[in-house]
Amino acid sequence: MAESKSTPVTPELYAYVLRHNPPLDPVQRELVEVTYRSLPEHAGMQSAEEQAPLLAFLVRLIGARHIVEVGTFTGFSALAMAQALPADGRLIACDVSAEWTAYGRQAWAKAGVEDRIELRIAPALDTLRAMPAEPHIDLAYLDADKQNYIPYWEELVPRLNPGGLIVADNVFYGGQVTDAALSGAGAAIQAFNDHVAADTRTEAVMLTVADGLTIARRRG
Numbered sequence: 001m002a003e004s005k006s007t008p009v010t011p012e013l014y015a016y017v018l019r020h021n022p023p024l025d026p027v028q029r030e031l032v033e034v035t036y037r038s039l040p041e042h043a044g045m046q047s048a049e050e051q052a053p054l055l056a057f058l059v060r061l062i063g064a065r066h067i068v069e070v071g072t073f074t075g076f077s078a079l080a081m082a083q084a085l086p087a088d089g090r091l092i093a094c095d096v097s098a099e100w101t102a103y104g105r106q107a108w109a110k111a112g113v114e115d116r117i118e119l120r121i122a123p124a125l126d127t128l129r130a131m132p133a134e135p136h137i138d139l140a141y142l143d144a145d146k147q148n149y150i151p152y153w154e155e156l157v158p159r160l161n162p163g164g165l166i167v168a169d170n171v172f173y174g175g176q177v178t179d180a181a182l183s184g185a186g187a188a189i190q191a192f193n194d195h196v197a198a199d200t201r202t203e204a205v206m207l208t209v210a211d212g213l214t215i216a217r218r219r220g
């Protein structure tokens with residue numbers, strides 16, 4: 001078995017990483033704090049702090065203009081990506097919770113990016129299936145119910161522009177993904193990871209970022 005060269009991320013090293021990343025801006029920081037204060041039982045769902053500058057980096061790197069987010073919660077990742085879009089760029093944010101995404105709406109307005117974000121409150125599969133079938137998406141961020149990761153993938157890949165990205169969060173399933181006895185959402189993530197690795201339409205890398213992040217690029 002190949003030996004990992006990854007350095008274990010201690011709390012000190014994690015703090016060091018955050019100190020050497022672009023800092024969260026005041027609206028992003030306030031949204032993180034408001035989420036933890038107002039929704040303490042659910043705040044762990046928020047994308048990790050280091051993912052905000054990473055997502056923004058990817059948006060700028062590929063010059064994305066059309067983003068789809070599957071799983072918005074209180075709007076942290078959507079905020080980071082929308083801020084990295086050009087003024088005429090668009091982000092379609094999919095979630096089923098009007099209550100949770102209301103926090104996002106406030107933050108997006110405060111950051112002046114509310115015009116770039118279209119929130120669709122509905123099961124994300126319905127929202128994706130209603131989108132034009134031809135390639136038009138530059139970047140999709142997958143961060144919702146794990147059981148549907150493969151159906152989301154299958155709706156998104158044909159709609160990705162050549163060179164477009166799908167970024168999928170939680171592909172380590174809290175570190176349990178190697179457990180052969182997993183069922184339910186964990187087994188769905190295992191099946192998703194196998195599905196992505198076998199898909200010849202894309203090239204994908206799985207990264208040891210936060211709870212595991214896969215970045216896949218549509219060939220062509």
Ligand SMILES: C[S@@+](CC[C@H](N)C(=O)[O-])C[C@H]1O[C@@H](n2cnc3c(N)ncnc32)[C@H](O)[C@@H]1O
Nearest residue numbers: 045046047071072073077095096123124144145
């Ligand atoms: C992990 S959180 C998203 C975190 C978000 N990306 C952030 O950075 O704060 C998952 C979200 O997926 C949403 N969700 C769950 N099932 C869904 C579905 N079928 N369609 C759309 N959204 C769904 C939940 O309401 C929740 O807000």
